[in-house]
Amino acid sequence: MTAPSLSRRSFVAGGLAMLADLPAFGQSLAPPGAASPSSLPNLGGEGPWDYWASGQGAGVVRIAAAAILSASPYDTQPWLFRLGETRIEVLADKDRALGELDPFRRELYMGLGCAIENACVAAPAQGVNPVVHLLPESSAGNDELAAAIELEPARQARHPYQDAIARRHTNRLPYDTGRKVDQATLDALAGLVSSSDTKVIFLEPASTGGTVFTDLMMQATQRIIDTPGLRDGRWTGMRSTAANPSALDAKALQQADANWLKATRTVACATASAFGLIMVRGTRQDHRLHIEAGRLWQRIHLDGTNRGLAMQPMNHFIEVIDYETRTQGTSPVSSAMRAALPQDWNGWEPIFGLRLGYADATAPRSPRRPLASIVVA
Numbered sequence: 001m002t003a004p005s006l007s008r009r010s011f012v013a014g015g016l017a018m019l020a021d022l023p024a025f026g027q028s029l030a031p032p033g034a035a036s037p038s039s040l041p042n043l044g045g046e047g048p049w050d051y052w053a054s055g056q057g058a059g060v061v062r063i064a065a066a067a068i069l070s071a072s073p074y075d076t077q078p079w080l081f082r083l084g085e086t087r088i089e090v091l092a093d094k095d096r097a098l099g100e101l102d103p104f105r106r107e108l109y110m111g112l113g114c115a116i117e118n119a120c121v122a123a124p125a126q127g128v129n130p131v132v133h134l135l136p137e138s139s140a141g142n143d144e145l146a147a148a149i150e151l152e153p154a155r156q157a158r159h160p161y162q163d164a165i166a167r168r169h170t171n172r173l174p175y176d177t178g179r180k181v182d183q184a185t186l187d188a189l190a191g192l193v194s195s196s197d198t199k200v201i202f203l204e205p206a207s208t209g210g211t212v213f214t215d216l217m218m219q220a221t222q223r224i225i226d227t228p229g230l231r232d233g234r235w236t237g238m239r240s241t242a243a244n245p246s247a248l249d250a251k252a253l254q255q256a257d258a259n260w261l262k263a264t265r266t267v268a269c270a271t272a273s274a275f276g277l278i279m280v281r282g283t284r285q286d287h288r289l290h291i292e293a294g295r296l297w298q299r300i301h302l303d304g305t306n307r308g309l310a311m312q313p314m315n316h317f318i319e320v321i322d323y324e325t326r327t328q329g330t331s332p333v334s335s336a337m338r339a340a341l342p343q344d345w346n347g348w349e350p351i352f353g354l355r356l357g358y359a360d361a362t363a364p365r366s367p368r369r370p371l372a373s374i375v376v377a
C-alpha cells in the first residue's frame with residue numbers, strides 16, 4: 001500500500017474558508033467515538049431525511065447520516081461505509097452499478113463524490129475537520145475504497161451548507177421561464193470548483209451551445225430508449241429504487257420511457273433558465289476525476305439550494321458519450337458538444353450535464369436505504 005494522496009485542496013475549497021463558529025457551539029469536542037451497531041439508525045425511505053433534519057445522531061454516525069442524503073445516479077446509493085473513531089471510509093458498492101449505461105463507473109464514482117462532500121459539510125458541527133484521501137489504495141489495485149476521511153479535532157463550527165443537506169432535492173418539475181438566473185449567480189456557482197482539472201460552464205438555452213445541448217439531449221434520450229444495453233441499464237436503475245419493482249413490467253417501463261422522452265423535451269429542455277456542463281481535464285475513465293466532479297456537483301446543488309435555485313442533472317448525452325467511447329474508442333457526440341462551446345476545450349471531457357432555474361414547487365424527497373444496512377465492519 002502506498003502513502004495516501006491528500007486531497008486537502010478540495011476540502012478547503014469545499015468550505016473551510018466559509019465556516020462560521022457559532023456562539024452556541026463550544027470549543028473542540030472529544031473525538032466523535034466509534035459507532036456501535038445499535039447506534040445506527042435502521043430507518044429507510046423518508047426516515048433518514050427526518051433523522052438528519054431533527055438533529056439526531058452524533059459524531060461519525062451523524063456525519064454518515066448526512067452522506068447518505070446526497071445525490072446518486074438513479075438514487076442507486078452505490079456506497080458502503082466503514083466507521084472508525086476518527087476515520088470514515090467510503091466504499092464503492094459495485095453491485096449497484098448500471099451496466100452498459102455506466103461502462104466506466106463514472107456515475108457510480110460521482111455518486112460517491114456527492115456522499116463525500118455531504119460528509120465534509122456535516123463534519124465541522126461534530127468538532128472535526130475532515131481531511132479527504134481519495135482512492136488511497138488505487139495504486140495497489142483496490143478502487144473499492146473511494147476515500148478515507150480522517151477526522152481531525154477542531155473547533156466546533158457550522159458549515160454554511162449544513163441546513164441545505166436536508167433541503168436539497170433533484171427538481172424535475174417545470175421551472176419559471178419568466179425568471180432568469182443572473183450572471184453573478186452563475187459566476188458564483190462556477191467559482192465553487194476546487195481542482196484545476198474540473199470546471200463548470202453555463203450555457204444560455206438560446207445560444208449556439210445551448211441549442212446543441214438540447215439537440216444532443218433529445219437524440220440521446222431516444223438512443224438510450226432504442227439501444228438494448230443502454231435501456232437495460234436505465235431499467236436496472238429504475239428497478240433498484242422502485243417501491244414495488246415487480247410492478248415495473250415491460251409495459252410499465254416502456255410507458256415510463258415515453259414519459260421521460262416527452263418530459264425531457266417539454267419540461268427539462270424547454271423550461272431551463274440555463275444548462276450547465278461539468279468538464280474534466282483528462283480521461284473519462286479516471287475515478288479520481290469522477291469523485292472530484294461528484295463533489296463539485298453536490299457543492300453546486302447545496303449552494304444553489306441556499307440561493308433558492310432548482311436544479312436537475314441531465315446526463316442522457318453524457319451516458320451516450322461513455323457508450324460511444326467504449327464501443328468506438330471515440331465519441332462524435334463529445335466532439336459535437338465541445339465544438340459548440342465558446343472556448344477551445346481540447347483535452348477536456350464533458351462529464352455531467354444539468355439544468356437550473358427557479359421553480360414554484362418544491363421537489364419531493366427520494367427514498368434512502370437505512371444507514372444500518374450499509375455500514376460494514
Ligand SMILES: Cc1cc2nc3c(=O)[nH]c(=O)nc-3n(C[C@H](O)[C@H](O)[C@H](O)COP(=O)(O)O)c2cc1C
Nearest residue numbers: 071072073074075107110111169170313314315366
Ligand atoms: C452522477 C449522477 C447522474 C445523475 N443523472 C440524472 C439524470 O440524468 N436525470 C435526472 O433526472 N437525475 C439525475 N441524477 C439525480 C439522481 O436521480 C438523484 O440524485 C437521486 O434520484 C436522488 O434524489 P435527490 O437528488 O433528490 O436526493 C443524477 C445524479 C448523479 C449523482
